[in-house]
Amino acid sequence: MRKIISGISSNSRNADSAVRPIEIFAIIISSVIGFTVTLGWYLEEEVILSVIPGSPTMKFNTALVFFTTGILLAMQNPKKSILQFFYYLLALLIVAIGALTLLEYLGWPIYSIDNLFVYDNFSSNYPGRMSPATAFCSLILGLGLITNLSKNDFLRKIGGFMYMLIVFISIIAITAYLLSIPIGNKGILFQSMAIHTAILFFIISISILLKNTGNFHLLICGNYAGSKLIKKVLPLIILFPLLFNYVLITAIDENLFSYDFGMIAFTTIFIPLSIFYISYIALGLNKTDIEKHLVENDLLEKNRYLKQFKNGIDKAFIVAITDQYGVITEVNETFCKISKYSEKELIGKTHGLLNSGHHDKQFFIKMWKTIRSGEIWIDEIKNRAKDGSFYWVLTAIVPFKNEKNQVTEFMALRQDITERKNAEEIRIKSLKKLEYKNKELEQFAFVASHDLQEPLRTVINFTDLLARKQKHHFDEIGVKSLDFIQEATNRMSLLIKSLLDYNRIDKNSTLSQINCNKLINEVKKDLDKKITESNAKIFINMLPVIMGYETPLRLLFQNLLGNGIKFKKRNVNPVIEITARPIEGGFLFMVKDNGIGISSIHQEKIFEIFKRLHSKDEYDGSGIGLAHCRKIVDLHGGEIWVDSKLDNGSTFFFTIKTAIK
Ligand code: ADP
Numbered sequence: 001m002r003k004i005i006s007g008i009s010s011n012s013r014n015a016d017s018a019v020r021p022i023e024i025f026a027i028i029i030s031s032v033i034g035f036t037v038t039l040g041w042y043l044e045e046e047v048i049l050s051v052i053p054g055s056p057t058m059k060f061n062t063a064l065v066f067f068t069t070g071i072l073l074a075m076q077n078p079k080k081s082i083l084q085f086f087y088y089l090l091a092l093l094i095v096a097i098g099a100l101t102l103l104e105y106l107g108w109p110i111y112s113i114d115n116l117f118v119y120d121n122f123s124s125n126y127p128g129r130m131s132p133a134t135a136f137c138s139l140i141l142g143l144g145l146i147t148n149l150s151k152n153d154f155l156r157k158i159g160g161f162m163y164m165l166i167v168f169i170s171i172i173a174i175t176a177y178l179l180s181i182p183i184g185n186k187g188i189l190f191q192s193m194a195i196h197t198a199i200l201f202f203i204i205s206i207s208i209l210l211k212n213t214g215n216f217h218l219l220i221c222g223n224y225a226g227s228k229l230i231k232k233v234l235p236l237i238i239l240f241p242l243l244f245n246y247v248l249i250t251a252i253d254e255n256l257f258s259y260d261f262g263m264i265a266f267t268t269i270f271i272p273l274s275i276f277y278i279s280y281i282a283l284g285l286n287k288t289d290i291e292k293h294l295v296e297n298d299l300l301e302k303n304r305y306l307k308q309f310k311n312g313i314d315k316a317f318i319v320a321i322t323d324q325y326g327v328i329t330e331v332n333e334t335f336c337k338i339s340k341y342s343e344k345e346l347i348g349k350t351h352g353l354l355n356s357g358h359h360d361k362q363f364f365i366k367m368w369k370t371i372r373s374g375e376i377w378i379d380e381i382k383n384r385a386k387d388g389s390f391y392w393v394l395t396a397i398v399p400f401k402n403e404k405n406q407v408t409e410f411m412a413l414r415q416d417i418t419e420r421k422n423a424e425e426i427r428i429k430s431l432k433k434l435e436y437k438n439k440e441l442e443q444f445a446f447v448a449s450h451d452l453q454e455p456l457r458t459v460i461n462f463t464d465l466l467a468r469k470q471k472h473h474f475d476e477i478g479v480k481s482l483d484f485i486q487e488a489t490n491r492m493s494l495l496i497k498s499l500l501d502y503n504r505i506d507k508n509s510t511l512s513q514i515n516c517n518k519l520i521n522e523v524k525k526d527l528d529k530k531i532t533e534s535n536a537k538i539f540i541n542m543l544p545v546i547m548g549y550e551t552p553l554r555l556l557f558q559n560l561l562g563n564g565i566k567f568k569k570r571n572v573n574p575v576i577e578i579t580a581r582p583i584e585g586g587f588l589f590m591v592k593d594n595g596i597g598i599s600s601i602h603q604e605k606i607f608e609i610f611k612r613l614h615s616k617d618e619y620d621g622s623g624i625g626l627a628h629c630r631k632i633v634d635l636h637g638g639e640i641w642v643d644s645k646l647d648n649g650s651t652f653f654f655t656i657k658t659a660i661k
Helices: 001-041 046-050 059-076 080-107 133-147 153-178 183-190 195-212 213-219 223-255 259-316 335-339 360-373 418-473 478-504 516-525 530-532 550-566 625-633
Strands: 318-323 328-331 377-384 391-401 407-416 511-515 536-539 545-549 575-583 586-592 640-644 649-658
Touching: 001 046, 001 059, 001 195, 059 080, 059 195, 059 575, 080 133, 080 335, 133 153, 133 195, 153 195, 153 223, 183 223, 213 223, 223 259, 223 478, 259 335, 259 511, 318 335, 360 377, 360 391, 360 407, 391 418, 418 478, 511 516, 516 530, 516 536, 516 550, 530 550, 545 550, 550 586, 550 625, 625 640, 625 649
Parallel strands: 536 575
Antiparallel strands: 318 328, 318 407, 377 391, 391 407, 511 545, 575 586, 586 649, 640 649
């Protein structure tokens, strides 16, 4: 609706600019002709006075009327009272000239004004007196000009009718000239009206009508069906009768056919021709109308669709519309609810009202840059509600553009993500805390194991010394105790070494391309003694080249292969198979053995540090190998797990990511 109204008003603005030249033309032509003819009377120049030789002259008083009208039109509606006084004075002069002349015609020669300024030597009939039609037109023109200044609509409407009457009278006079109807035949009313008088009356009245009456100038200058119709029909109505009548009258004058025949010919040709022409135009207009209706229906349908769309958006989102400067013009209920401001408090303000201070200036500068360039901007914003509480919104700002592609408005669609953001904040905080604790723990383990090594080495050295030099002084219990102490200290030393190794994983490692086949062949060489002793068979299927940390990966394969050999079934030679296949984002490795297997309840536990399922006497080891494996796999962004059944072999699975962070 808003658009339609603005369309009409822009149309009237166009019409205004179209009317302006006509108005200026009317001002110039009426004052110039008025002035020239008054001069013509003093110079007694007949060409100026009558234009067509032998036809009536424009009387001095008439010229005065036009000259005065030109001045009045040029004054435009004066605002100053002194100018208004002059305006009324001059308009009254025109009224007086018209009225007094008419009174003369009615036989009341109160005061003869016909030859007041110059004497008319050209006219035989009523010398110096304007025609009754001119006098009448002058009278109503003067009155019309008076109503121009009035603010009363009714008076202005009456003025409009007066101008229309002048147009009507002047058209009759012009037509009579065009058809060369002899003066005597023009009837008393039009007797002695000069051609330029008629034309001037016509131009002046049309220009005032166009200026004053919106509908009238819309009718002439608009782009609507009515305006189109009039533009198409007017030439037919004006030109056809004029031309046809001219031909007929000439033919009748030349006695080519009778007057009756002329009348019949005119009627019989004019009626069907008009019907045909108007029907043709009407069909065209109908077509436009049908198209308009189709467009209208389409628009209504789209409108209905858009309304539902808007309803949906209103329910699902926090919505705000702002002008191009960011001033809020519309908000929905959800917006008020989350911001805790009322609609009244929000309209006319900018979103600065909700600024939480969380984002820096650059954040908003970037946002404005994006949306001003017509792009959609999407990001998360932390806002502050009226009560001081904070809320997070995922925001999309959509610029609206006009037909010139200029951004005129913005629509901000938001979704409340406070809960998610809070959870995220908590998660990040806990993660940081965990990271810190882990580091602390690692440091503690490192310091503890490192510092324990020194006193332990002393104990080991002295026990060794004691065993070598003093053992023969000990009785049986003493010797056994010494053996226990030696065994325990050696074991403790191994544990501490493992712990230090565990801590050192991922430190000082560099990423490189690793050919896994080559790496495992090297590991096999390292384990050669164990392989030979146990008669183990190791099968390697084509393994990939991966990005990884070489030393940790070597340790990983060493542990898994070592375990596969170590945890073999009694009297069964170990058989180990290593395979790999690509998966999304990396590789999956499988190390399968035919060993003793692991019961499902222990399959998680074995990856913990120092967790063992067997005693040292059964199977040698420290219980840190798989913990190492897990840490190495973790370093490569992967996961490790086992699939096994007791007495039925085990398959260790682990993944390695292609892109390691
Ligand atoms: P260690 O080998 O020093 O005992 P690990 O951390 O390598 O320590 O292994 C932890 C435990 O997991 C082992 O003690 C063993 O009980 C079990 N285990 C590891 N690998 C295998 C395997 N291939 N078959 C059966 N059990 C295994």
